[in-house]
Amino acid sequence: MIYLFHGSDVEKTRAKAFEWVATARAKEPNLAYVRLAHEELTDAALTDAALSGGLFVRRLLILIDDPFQISKNTVMDTRCQSEDDEKSVSNVFEEHLDILAASDNAIIILAPKLAAVKAKILAAKAKMEYKYDKPTTREEMRGFNLNLVNALAIRSHEKLWLEINRALRAGDAPEMLHGLLHWKARDLIEKSNRAWKPAEARQLSLALISLLQSSRRGGLDLALSLEKFTLSI
Numbered sequence: 597m598i599y600l601f602h603g604s605d606v607e608k609t610r611a612k613a614f615e616w617v618a619t620a621r622a623k624e625p626n627l628a629y630v631r632l633a634h635e636e637l638t639d640a641a642l643t644d645a646a647l648s649g650g651l652f653v654r655r656l657l658i659l660i661d662d663p664f665q666i667s668k669n670t671v672m673d674t675r676c677q678s679e680d681d682e683k684s685v686s687n688v689f690e691e692h693l694d695i696l697a698a699s700d701n702a703i704i705i706l707a708p709k710l711a712a713v714k715a716k717i718l719a720a721k722a723k724m725e726y727k728y729d730k731p732t733t734r735e736e737m738r739g740f741n742l743n744l745v746n747a748l749a750i751r752s753h754e755k756l757w758l759e760i761n762r763a764l765r766a767g768d769a770p771e772m773l774h775g776l777l778h779w780k781a782r783d784l785i786e787k788s789n790r791a792w793k794p795a796e797a798r799q800l801s802l803a804l805i806s807l808l809q810s811s812r813r814g815g816l817d818l819a820l821s822l823e824k825f826t827l828s829i
Contacts, residue, residue: 598696598703600718602710603728604766612728613659613706620657620702627702629657634665637685642692646699656701663689664707664714664765690717697721712767744773745780748829751791757826770818777822778804803828 601613621627632641637660645658664686696703705718719725741763747755763773781804784797792800807825811818 597699597701598693598705598718598722600705600707600715600722600725601728602705602707602715602718602726603730604709605728605730606708608728609708609726610706612726613704616726617657617659617704624655627655627657629659631659631661633661634663634685637663637689639688639692642689642696645701645703646692646695648701657704658701659704659706660689661706662708663705664710693718693721697723709765711765715767741768741773741776745776748777748780749784749789749791751829753826753829756829757823760822760826764819770822773822774804774808774818778808800829 599616601609601616603609617629621629630645632645645656645660648656705722707714707718710718715727741759744756744759744763747759760773764770778801781797781801784792785794785801788794788797803825807821808818810816811821
């Protein structure tokens with residue numbers, strides 16, 4: 597059975613998850629506890645988490661810590677490999693959701709800043725969902741992402757990739773991010789800078805239009821297409 601902890605308030609989400617673990621262990625001292633970090637989420641580890649038990653330990657208490665984590669230390673030379681590794685871990689985890697949900701073991705999934713799409717999938721399989729969001733102030737309301745458009749304006753592969761991933765993890769729709777990037781491309785056509793000449797900005801605008809059309813025609817994942825797009829700027 598799955599107990600999901602997520603929300604935009606990272607510190608509170610993590611604290612509440614570990615408080616829940618401590619309370620469960622106090623109530624049931626013989627409950628064996630295991631924490632699986634993001635790097636440990638393999639097919640074998642997740643299968644064991646769902647199916648393990650024994651003569652002396654009827655149930656396990658397993659905390660899966662941030663299965664959708666994205667490394668912030670990725671550098672350009674290893675970015676593609678890192679992206680592949682992160683997606684591989686996430687895919688393996690999602691493939692095991694059904695057996696984790698059906699398990700007699702208590703599976704705590706700790707996933708701060710979980711994207712809305714992922715949260716909906718996990719919440720549907722969870723026995724209990726605990727969500728801890730920061731109060732939204734006017735300054736914190738999402739919509740116009742200045743860091744994202746600035747990263748495109750200065751033509752920074754690294755910053756744009758990071759901002760796209762941060763926005764996706766915060767729950768922003770890929771279509772909204774694409775719209776912001778295309779708006780900035782058109783803005784650069786009119787207000788060229790040292791990083792983008794007018795002709796390059798026009799090509800950028802056309803490339804973004806083509807990206808969206810290809811995604812719609814081919815049923816491609818727009819979020820993934822946006823990440824790959826950062827390699828072309």
